Amino acid sequence: MSEQDKMIDELFNHDEELTEKQKKILAAAIESFAEKGYAATSTSEIAKKAGVAEGTIFRHYKTKKELLLTIVAPMMAKLIAPFVIKDFNKVLNQDYEHFEDFVRAMIENRTKFLMSNMQLFRILIQEIPFHPELKEQFKEHIAKKIFERFEKVIAHYQAKGQIIDMPPFSVIRMTASTIFGYVIARYLLVPEAEWDDEAEIERTVQFLMHGLSPIK
Amino acid sequence: MSEQDKMIDELFNHDEELTEKQKKILAAAIESFAEKGYAATSTSEIAKKAGVAEGTIFRHYKTKKELLLTIVAPMMAKLIAPFVIKDFNKVLNQDYEHFEDFVRAMIENRTKFLMSNMQLFRILIQEIPFHPELKEQFKEHIAKKIFERFEKVIAHYQAKGQIIDMPPFSVIRMTASTIFGYVIARYLLVPEAEWDDEAEIERTVQFLMHGLSPIK
Amino acid sequence: MSEQDKMIDELFNHDEELTEKQKKILAAAIESFAEKGYAATSTSEIAKKAGVAEGTIFRHYKTKKELLLTIVAPMMAKLIAPFVIKDFNKVLNQDYEHFEDFVRAMIENRTKFLMSNMQLFRILIQEIPFHPELKEQFKEHIAKKIFERFEKVIAHYQAKGQIIDMPPFSVIRMTASTIFGYVIARYLLVPEAEWDDEAEIERTVQFLMHGLSPIK
């Protein structure tokens, strides 16, 4: 079983099992959508790449759009998974005494996730601007939830005097910019450069910590 | 003359004059490409929006792709204009004694530019991933040039002890992430929120400055 | 099954079966190409005449040009078929003691073939001048092969003293001119005239025989 296959199994295997053909279709669609974009990918192209007949795609997914949503929805869900686990706050209080520990843990966890789902991440950020319903879904189900959770976290560490006193939204914005900036540069913009990942992550964490530390 | 028209005149009016219809076509294409993406925009739609016959588009631009390139190319050029002016270094030495002044000037100048060309900026970042030739062009003509110039600037301020000792590439990456993160959040992700721009920019500058200041 | 259908089956039915629609498309294309020429025939016209949707044409033939080649290629092949049969020489030695017998057999065989494939022959001679790749193909695969075989035949009968001593190329040229001249006049230029085919062929054979007989 290939990496690709494992990823697909993990992300898409909810209730019913996926047939072999369905997995092939998903894998082919993911590859093409990531590379050329949803609108520029034809269903016949996906069929050919997946090694199935054109009609087969429409047997499983009523429309091309549904195929996109099938791909994008679980990615969104998994993206915020760590932030919506029930005992997020408890974990927080117990595990991470310093904001730095929290940030480091978040970065490590999320970069690993994005890294092993880079194509899906690409599709997500490339297609959201073009599909209002995706945008809406993203804001409502993802951004809002993350923001709510994070707000408390920020307040928590601000109360402890570990973070500069600043509107939580701004803190979140900067943190997100910094982390996504790293991931995008690392895996999308210049993946071919030589990266010392450990050192670069360390620098990124330091940058964030200093940038957000309270002014003495 | 509308804002749109002024912008088009400024960006596209090189040698020959543009006819009225050409401007209309460019304006319509920019609007549609920004909103729905290049691949999902039909030339008939552009023609209708521009109030011209479909054939007219192809009289001026041999292909739909050429229309995209006509739109994107000058945007790229203008984007780096401030960094490639001949006496960039002189300006630097004379005008900005502190890195903070430099950063502040850069942010103000570039955010203003992006703000008044937001649709073009959207097209740029939305389409680059889908067109290898655009990507290449961007790397070769834009990223590389900016990097070369910036590298010297960073070295300059590092020598003066104003910035942390870190590979220039990392400094540039963090600076860019922070600035683009602001612009994208401000104008693309949540433009509908209430923004206190002055304060937010100030916070962003402070974040950057602290994040990059040498460790005491 | 119509005459048309039989001809199409015979010429185009290689490995896979042709669907009913494909035959209709080929028949319609042949008719239109012969009458108005390739360039002046639109695919929508072919579709209408064939009673299929325009898209159906492109499902079977990637481009209009491919449709032309599909039509023209087997015609070329069949045209030279009798000359490239393996034991062409044996047949020759045994069957035709006199050059006249050979010529007569050739004329009868080839005129019959052309007659029952007149539309395809028209397309062939009408389109070859406009398509360099067809021209090349014709020269390489048809003209050259026929020439090689014929050269030996000519030499054979010259050695027997039945034909005038003349460069084989010239003999072939005159023979071909005479035969094609008859076919073209008979079926393309003035098909509406009253032709006594038997007598005319006899005259043509006599003309050729006298024209090429050795000088006494």
Place this chain on the structure above:
Amino acid sequence: MSEQDKMIDELFNHDEELTEKQKKILAAAIESFAEKGYAATSTSEIAKKAGVAEGTIFRHYKTKKELLLTIVAPMMAKLIAPFVIKDFNKVLNQDYEHFEDFVRAMIENRTKFLMSNMQLFRILIQEIPFHPELKEQFKEHIAKKIFERFEKVIAHYQAKGQIIDMPPFSVIRMTASTIFGYVIARYLLVPEAEWDDEAEIERTVQFLMHGLSPIK
């Protein structure tokens, strides 16, 4: 003044003078029509090749078809010129005692003419099959006239016992096949071969003479 120009002047200069632009248009059209065919040649292409604006063509020729007719008509006229001169019969009686002299004179005269107007000849034979009105015109004004004249010539030499007793139509058909066969092979099919023109013409004349000589 180029060869091309001289030819155009000679063929097209009837009453009014042709402007420089008109000559350029005609020359460009002739070149393109000969090479790619009328239907596959666009007026914009002709305009570009002629170095004039697209509109200019339509100032001189109402339609593209008219441009074709302007080119083809005088070619037809010149093609039969020698056969319709008033005293064709007189000339005949006096000048050519033997059929061979007549044939030789005809071949020399007409091959020279065709040779120096090869592009126009190509257009003529390539386009006649596609344009019913051209076909009609050709039959009515050219073929018929030539046939009438030639019939008398043939009868004349048959009466003198110099030609085989055969329907004049057949004699003409064979003569025409032989002559056109030579011209087409020489200048259109294999112009790149090494031709000993004098010898080849001599062979062709001999072939014709023997082919048509009375049976002893």
Place this chain on the structure above:
DNA sequence: AATGAATGAGATTTCATTCAT
């Protein structure tokens, strides 16, 4: 469940022709 031929709407592009300058 799977196929792939067929469809028809629509996409991009071409082109002969017109017309204001």
Place this chain on the structure above:
DNA sequence: GATGAATGAAATCTCATTCAT
């Protein structure tokens, strides 16, 4: 006379989707 921008009809081709097998 000449230009070339503009047109709109039509040409080639693409594509998501349907449906009989």
